[in-house]
Amino acid sequence: MNDYLQTAFSGWIGVLLLGSGLAVPYLLRRSPGAKAPYLRRMWPHYWLGYLTFFASFAHAWFAMRSGNMRGMNLSGVWIATVALFVILWQIGVGLLLRDPAQSKRRALRRLHFWTMALGAGLIVVHVVLNRP
């Protein structure tokens, strides 16, 4: 049961961090009276992104360390694995966007948005397929 609790809580913490990280840019976008530039005010978004990856990695570690995959939906496990790499890719794109002098900002923002949509979709499918 401890294995289940660790896996379940780390997974849901990852989901909450992802949801928060996803919402923060929209909440910060129009802040009347904000003095700091938008990219500097986005620091919670950056940290939520990094923490999402670490929580997801911990979740995968807790789930797989027992080495017992019987009874689990393997498609869901593969989808979660892809989602973990998508999160890592998303961090990479995000790091490029942090540069204020980034010349391909428009294209990268679009990529960042659609990567987020893909990652969130994969995680929803993983939750549906692998929830006990």
Place this chain on the structure above:
Amino acid sequence: MDTQQFRINETSLKWFIFLAVLVAVAVWAVRGVLVRAQQMSTADTTMSAFASISPGSSAKAVVRLESVKGNELKGTLLVRQSDTVYLSPSERTPPAIAVLTSDTSVVMGKSQDIAVGAVVQLGGTIDANHVLQTNQVVILTGYVRVSQKQGDSP
């Protein structure tokens, strides 16, 4: 007297709604996890204890199903070593017999998961023939490991 009205600006309202949604989702997730954890808390009923349960009493047992014929289940009662490890008895023991009833609920899986080889926790009432009339089947396949005989490392 101060008649200043309580006012909240748009930015604060957005953050308030965001935090409220976050807290609501967190509470829902934690509750779901704890309810499932409670359902997963496995029984530790030995064969001798199971055999001595009097008719009409409620019982819980973790078994590996050896036969599934319609609503009748037969299985080997497993001995608990830890939350996730169960031992199959080294000597041959009489099978635990259970019957699925119309009230039986299946937890952590589907009815299709009740098959030969599955590890399940059966909960219900012992009848006069010492058959367990189940009201709950918890599918433990994949969540617990079964070691073949006592003394084996899990």
